[in-house]
Each structure stands twice: as C-alpha cells, then as structure tokens.
Amino acid sequence: MGKSDSLGQFEQLVLAAVKKIENAYAVPIQAMVEQVYGKRVRFASVYTALDRLEEKGYVTSREADPTPLRGHQPKRLYTITSGGDGALRDSYDTAGRFRELFGANPWESGTQTKKSTI
Amino acid sequence: MGIRNTNKEKHDLTLGRRISAAAKRLLPADRRSDVGGDVQETSKASQPAELILSVLKMWWNKMWRSFCPPLAILYGSPPHEVKKQRARDTFKSLDRATVLFILAYGALTYLNVLLLPEESPLQFPLTAGPLPIMCIAIRFHWKSWGSAGISDSVYMDDDEKYGKELDHWIAILWDGSFSPAQAMLRSALEAISVMLMYLIPVYVTVQFSAAQRASAEVTWSGVLMRYAFAALLTFLFVHVRKTNRIAGGIFQLERNALKPLSTPLNA
Numbered sequence: 508m509g510k511s512d513s514l515g516q517f518e519q520l521v522l523a524a525v526k527k528i529e530n531a532y533a534v535p536i537q538a539m540v541e542q543v544y545g546k547r548v549r550f551a552s553v554y555t556a557l558d559r560l561e562e563k564g565y566v567t568s569r570e571a572d573p574t575p576l577r578g579h580q581p582k583r584l585y586t587i588t589s590g591g592d593g594a595l596r597d598s599y600d601t602a603g604r605f606r607e608l609f610g611a612n613p614w615e616s617g618t619q620t621k622k623s624t625i
Numbered sequence: 626m627g628i629r630n631t632n633k634e635k636h637d638l639t640l641g642r643r644i645s646a647a648a649k650r651l652l653p654a655d656r657r658s659d660v661g662g663d664v665q666e667t668s669k670a671s672q673p674a675e676l677i678l679s680v681l682k683m684w685w686n687k688m689w690r691s692f693c694p695p696l697a698i699l700y701g702s703p704p705h706e707v708k709k710q711r712a713r714d715t716f717k718s719l720d721r722a723t724v725l726f727i728l729a730y731g732a733l734t735y736l737n738v739l740l741l742p743e744e745s746p747l748q749f750p751l752t753a754g755p756l757p758i759m760c761i762a763i764r765f766h767w768k769s770w771g772s773a774g775i776s777d778s779v780y781m782d783d784d785e786k787y788g789k790e791l792d793h794w795i796a797i798l799w800d801g802s803f804s805p806a807q808a809m810l811r812s813a814l815e816a817i818s819v820m821l822m823y824l825i826p827v828y829v830t831v832q833f834s835a836a837q838r839a840s841a842e843v844t845w846s847g848v849l850m851r852y853a854f855a856a857l858l859t860f861l862f863v864h865v866r867k868t869n870r871i872a873g874g875i876f877q878l879e880r881n882a883l884k885p886l887s888t889p890l891n892a
Contacts, residue, residue, distance in 0.1 A: 533659050534670060550670045551678040554659055558686045558700070564878045567702040570658050583658040590878060 514565075519598050520544060521556040525566055526587045526595060532571075533557070533583070557585060565591030641673050648676035655701060656683050693864075694718050695872035698879075709787050712879060716794050719872055722865055723767050726858070730759050730822075733854050737825040740843050740851070755821040762814040765807070766869050768797050784883065791880040798873035819862065822855040 514522065517540075524539040525531045533553055541548040560566045567588055570581040587595070652660060660670055660679060669675055690697045694715045698708060734755045741748055826848050833845070 537670070549678055550660075550675045551682040554656070554679055555682050555686060557659075558683075561702065562690070562696040562700050564699045564875065569702065581658045583656075590881075 514594050514598050517544075517552065518556050518560060519595065521553060522560055522565060522587065522591055522595050525557075525560075525585045526592070530571070531585045536585070560591065561585075563590075564588060565594055644673035645671060645676050648673065648680050651680045651684075652676075653683050653687055693868050693871065695868060695875050698875050708879070709783070712787075712794075712876065713790070715872060716790075719767075719798075719865075719869060722868075723763060726861055726865055727756070727760060727763065729858060729861075730818075731756050733822060733851070733858060736851055736854070737822070740825050740829045740848070751821070751825060755818060758814055758821065759818040762811065762818050765811040765814070766798065766866055788880065788883050791876050791883070794876050795873060795880060798869050798876065815862075819859055822858060823852070826851045826855065 520540045520543055521536060523543075524536045528535050528539060533550060536557070537548055537550055537553045540553065557566065557568075561568060565588055566585045568583050568585050571584050573581045649657070649660070660676065670679070690700060698711045698715055703711065734752065738748060738752045741751070829843055829848055833843075833848070
C-alpha cells in the first residue's frame, strides 16, 4: 500500500503484541503495549489502533466461543495477516538500520563526551 | 467515620457500576466482544472512565468509516462474499462522489460569476475556465469517466470477475507510476482550481471594503455563503482525493490476496 499506510509507532507496538501473543485480545494486548511503551496506555487507543490495523488488512479478527470465565461473553481474537507481518518486518528492518547508523546507544556516549569535556 | 466511609465506598461502587453498565450499552454492537477481560483478570477495560473513552473512540471511528467507505471493506474481517460486495459498493460510491463533486463545483462557479457585473470582462473566462481545470485535476486520480463495469460472461466465475473488476478499479484509481512532470502539473492544476473557487468572493470582498459595490444584487450574506460553500468543497476535494488513494491501496491488497487469474481451477 502507499506511503500513508506505513505503520505508526503505536501501531507497530500493537501489531507486535498481536504477533507475539497467542489468541490475542484487547486486554493482554494493552498490557504488553503498556509494558513495552513504559507509559500508561488507554484501552480506547488500543481499540482504535486495532480498528486501523484491521482496516488496512494487517490483522483479522474473529469472535471466540463464549466461556464461563467471561460471563459467557465471547472474546474478539486478533491474528496478524501476511500483509501485517510484512509491514512489521519492514519496520523492524528500518529500526535495525537506524540502530546501525547510530551505534548501540549514541546518547550514552554523548553524555560521556559531555562529562569528559567538563 | 468507618460507617460513613463504607457508605461512600458503596455509593461510589454503585455509581461506577451504573456508569459502566450505561457505557457498555452504548458500545457499538460489533465491538462489545472487544471490551473487558476474563473474570480473573480484573481488567482496567471495564472501569467507567476507560469505558466512556472507549465508547467515544469507537463511535468516532465508526463515523469516520462511514465517511470514508474504503476503510469499511476489510473492517470486521468479513467473509469473502461480503468483502466483494463492500468493494463493489465502495467503487460505486466513489464514482458517484466524483460526479457529484464536479456538479457542485460547477454550481459554485455559476454562483460566483453571479457576483460579477454583467459587463465585466472576467465573466466569460471565470465561467468557462474553472470547470475544465478541475476536471483535468480530478482526472489525475480518477482516470475514467463513468464506472464502466465488467460485463457478465458465462465463462467467468465470480472470483474471476472480481479480479478483473479490481484490476479495472486499480487502473482508474492508482496506476502506481510517478512522473515528476505530471506531479508538478497536477499540483499546479489542483492549486489553481482551488484558488478559482475563492477568486471572485475575494475580489468582491475587496471591492466591498473599498466601498465599491460590484453589483446591486451582491450582499454580504451572499458572499459569506459562497466562502462557506468554497471551504466545504475544498475539504471535500482533499477528502475525495485521499479516499481514492486509500481505496486504490485496499483494492491492490485484495488483488494480491486473490489467486492470479491464470491459475488453473484445480490448482
């Protein structure tokens, strides 16, 4: 798809969580994104990201059978598609090249340089 | 004190539960299964504040999808047949939207020219000029007039027909090529056609402010109405253009997911 359909940072995290979690649904996805992101993440943002990813064809969803654990309410489970996997891989590769460009941790060395000059 | 606290907690609990129940009822029907976790998870998703935000976001997304039809094609992971129907309906709406937009642009051009005095030398160029320029600008991202469908053939199954339709739609919406010269021409035509919507209202406003009324029939409310109409059309032009691009991308995705037309049926 076009340039406008590249993954945003938050979408990357949500898509990575969908790929990583088996039988992914909103609650564990939010927990994983919050853990990786290191900031509070609203469920509303997760639902919006999942909607967008589904609209782009990067994830598919299905309703699981209702279970007594959830008061006999079905869950919506998400699965990554081949298109989504490709987009995530592209993002991963770009992040790798970015890392190569700057080295392991450019900010750490920058701080050291600053300290040494002082 | 202890008793008072307990009552307050009970009250909060009841209020929270009431808000949560009301918010759950307001969730769009197709997203109810998204909210909340298993009982043992004590999920944050069921808290009143989270639920209210979720309701607002979900309805906003739903509204946006109805305003941008291609986004609804893959939404909800529908079965293949539903997806095909949605794609066909989307193309029809885009085709209709393009024609209606051109008609509305023509109507605005006519309304704008009414602001000029009859003897003005600008009358003819500003009546005949804008519409062809806009048509050429639209032609850059809508490469056909009329939604020429694919004729039914007894030798073609529905998937094969759908594949051909997708090819046809992609060719109309998104040919994937990029030419710097064409991009410059396209940008120039788009800028000119948008500017022409505002040219006469701005001219009349300047005359008004210099206390020179162009025509006796011109009123402030008429000029303001034309500004509003032009602003609406500018927004719609940008939106239709973006929607066409999104649709082209999604049709391409669908085309890639289909088997190639030359694949034997028993493959």
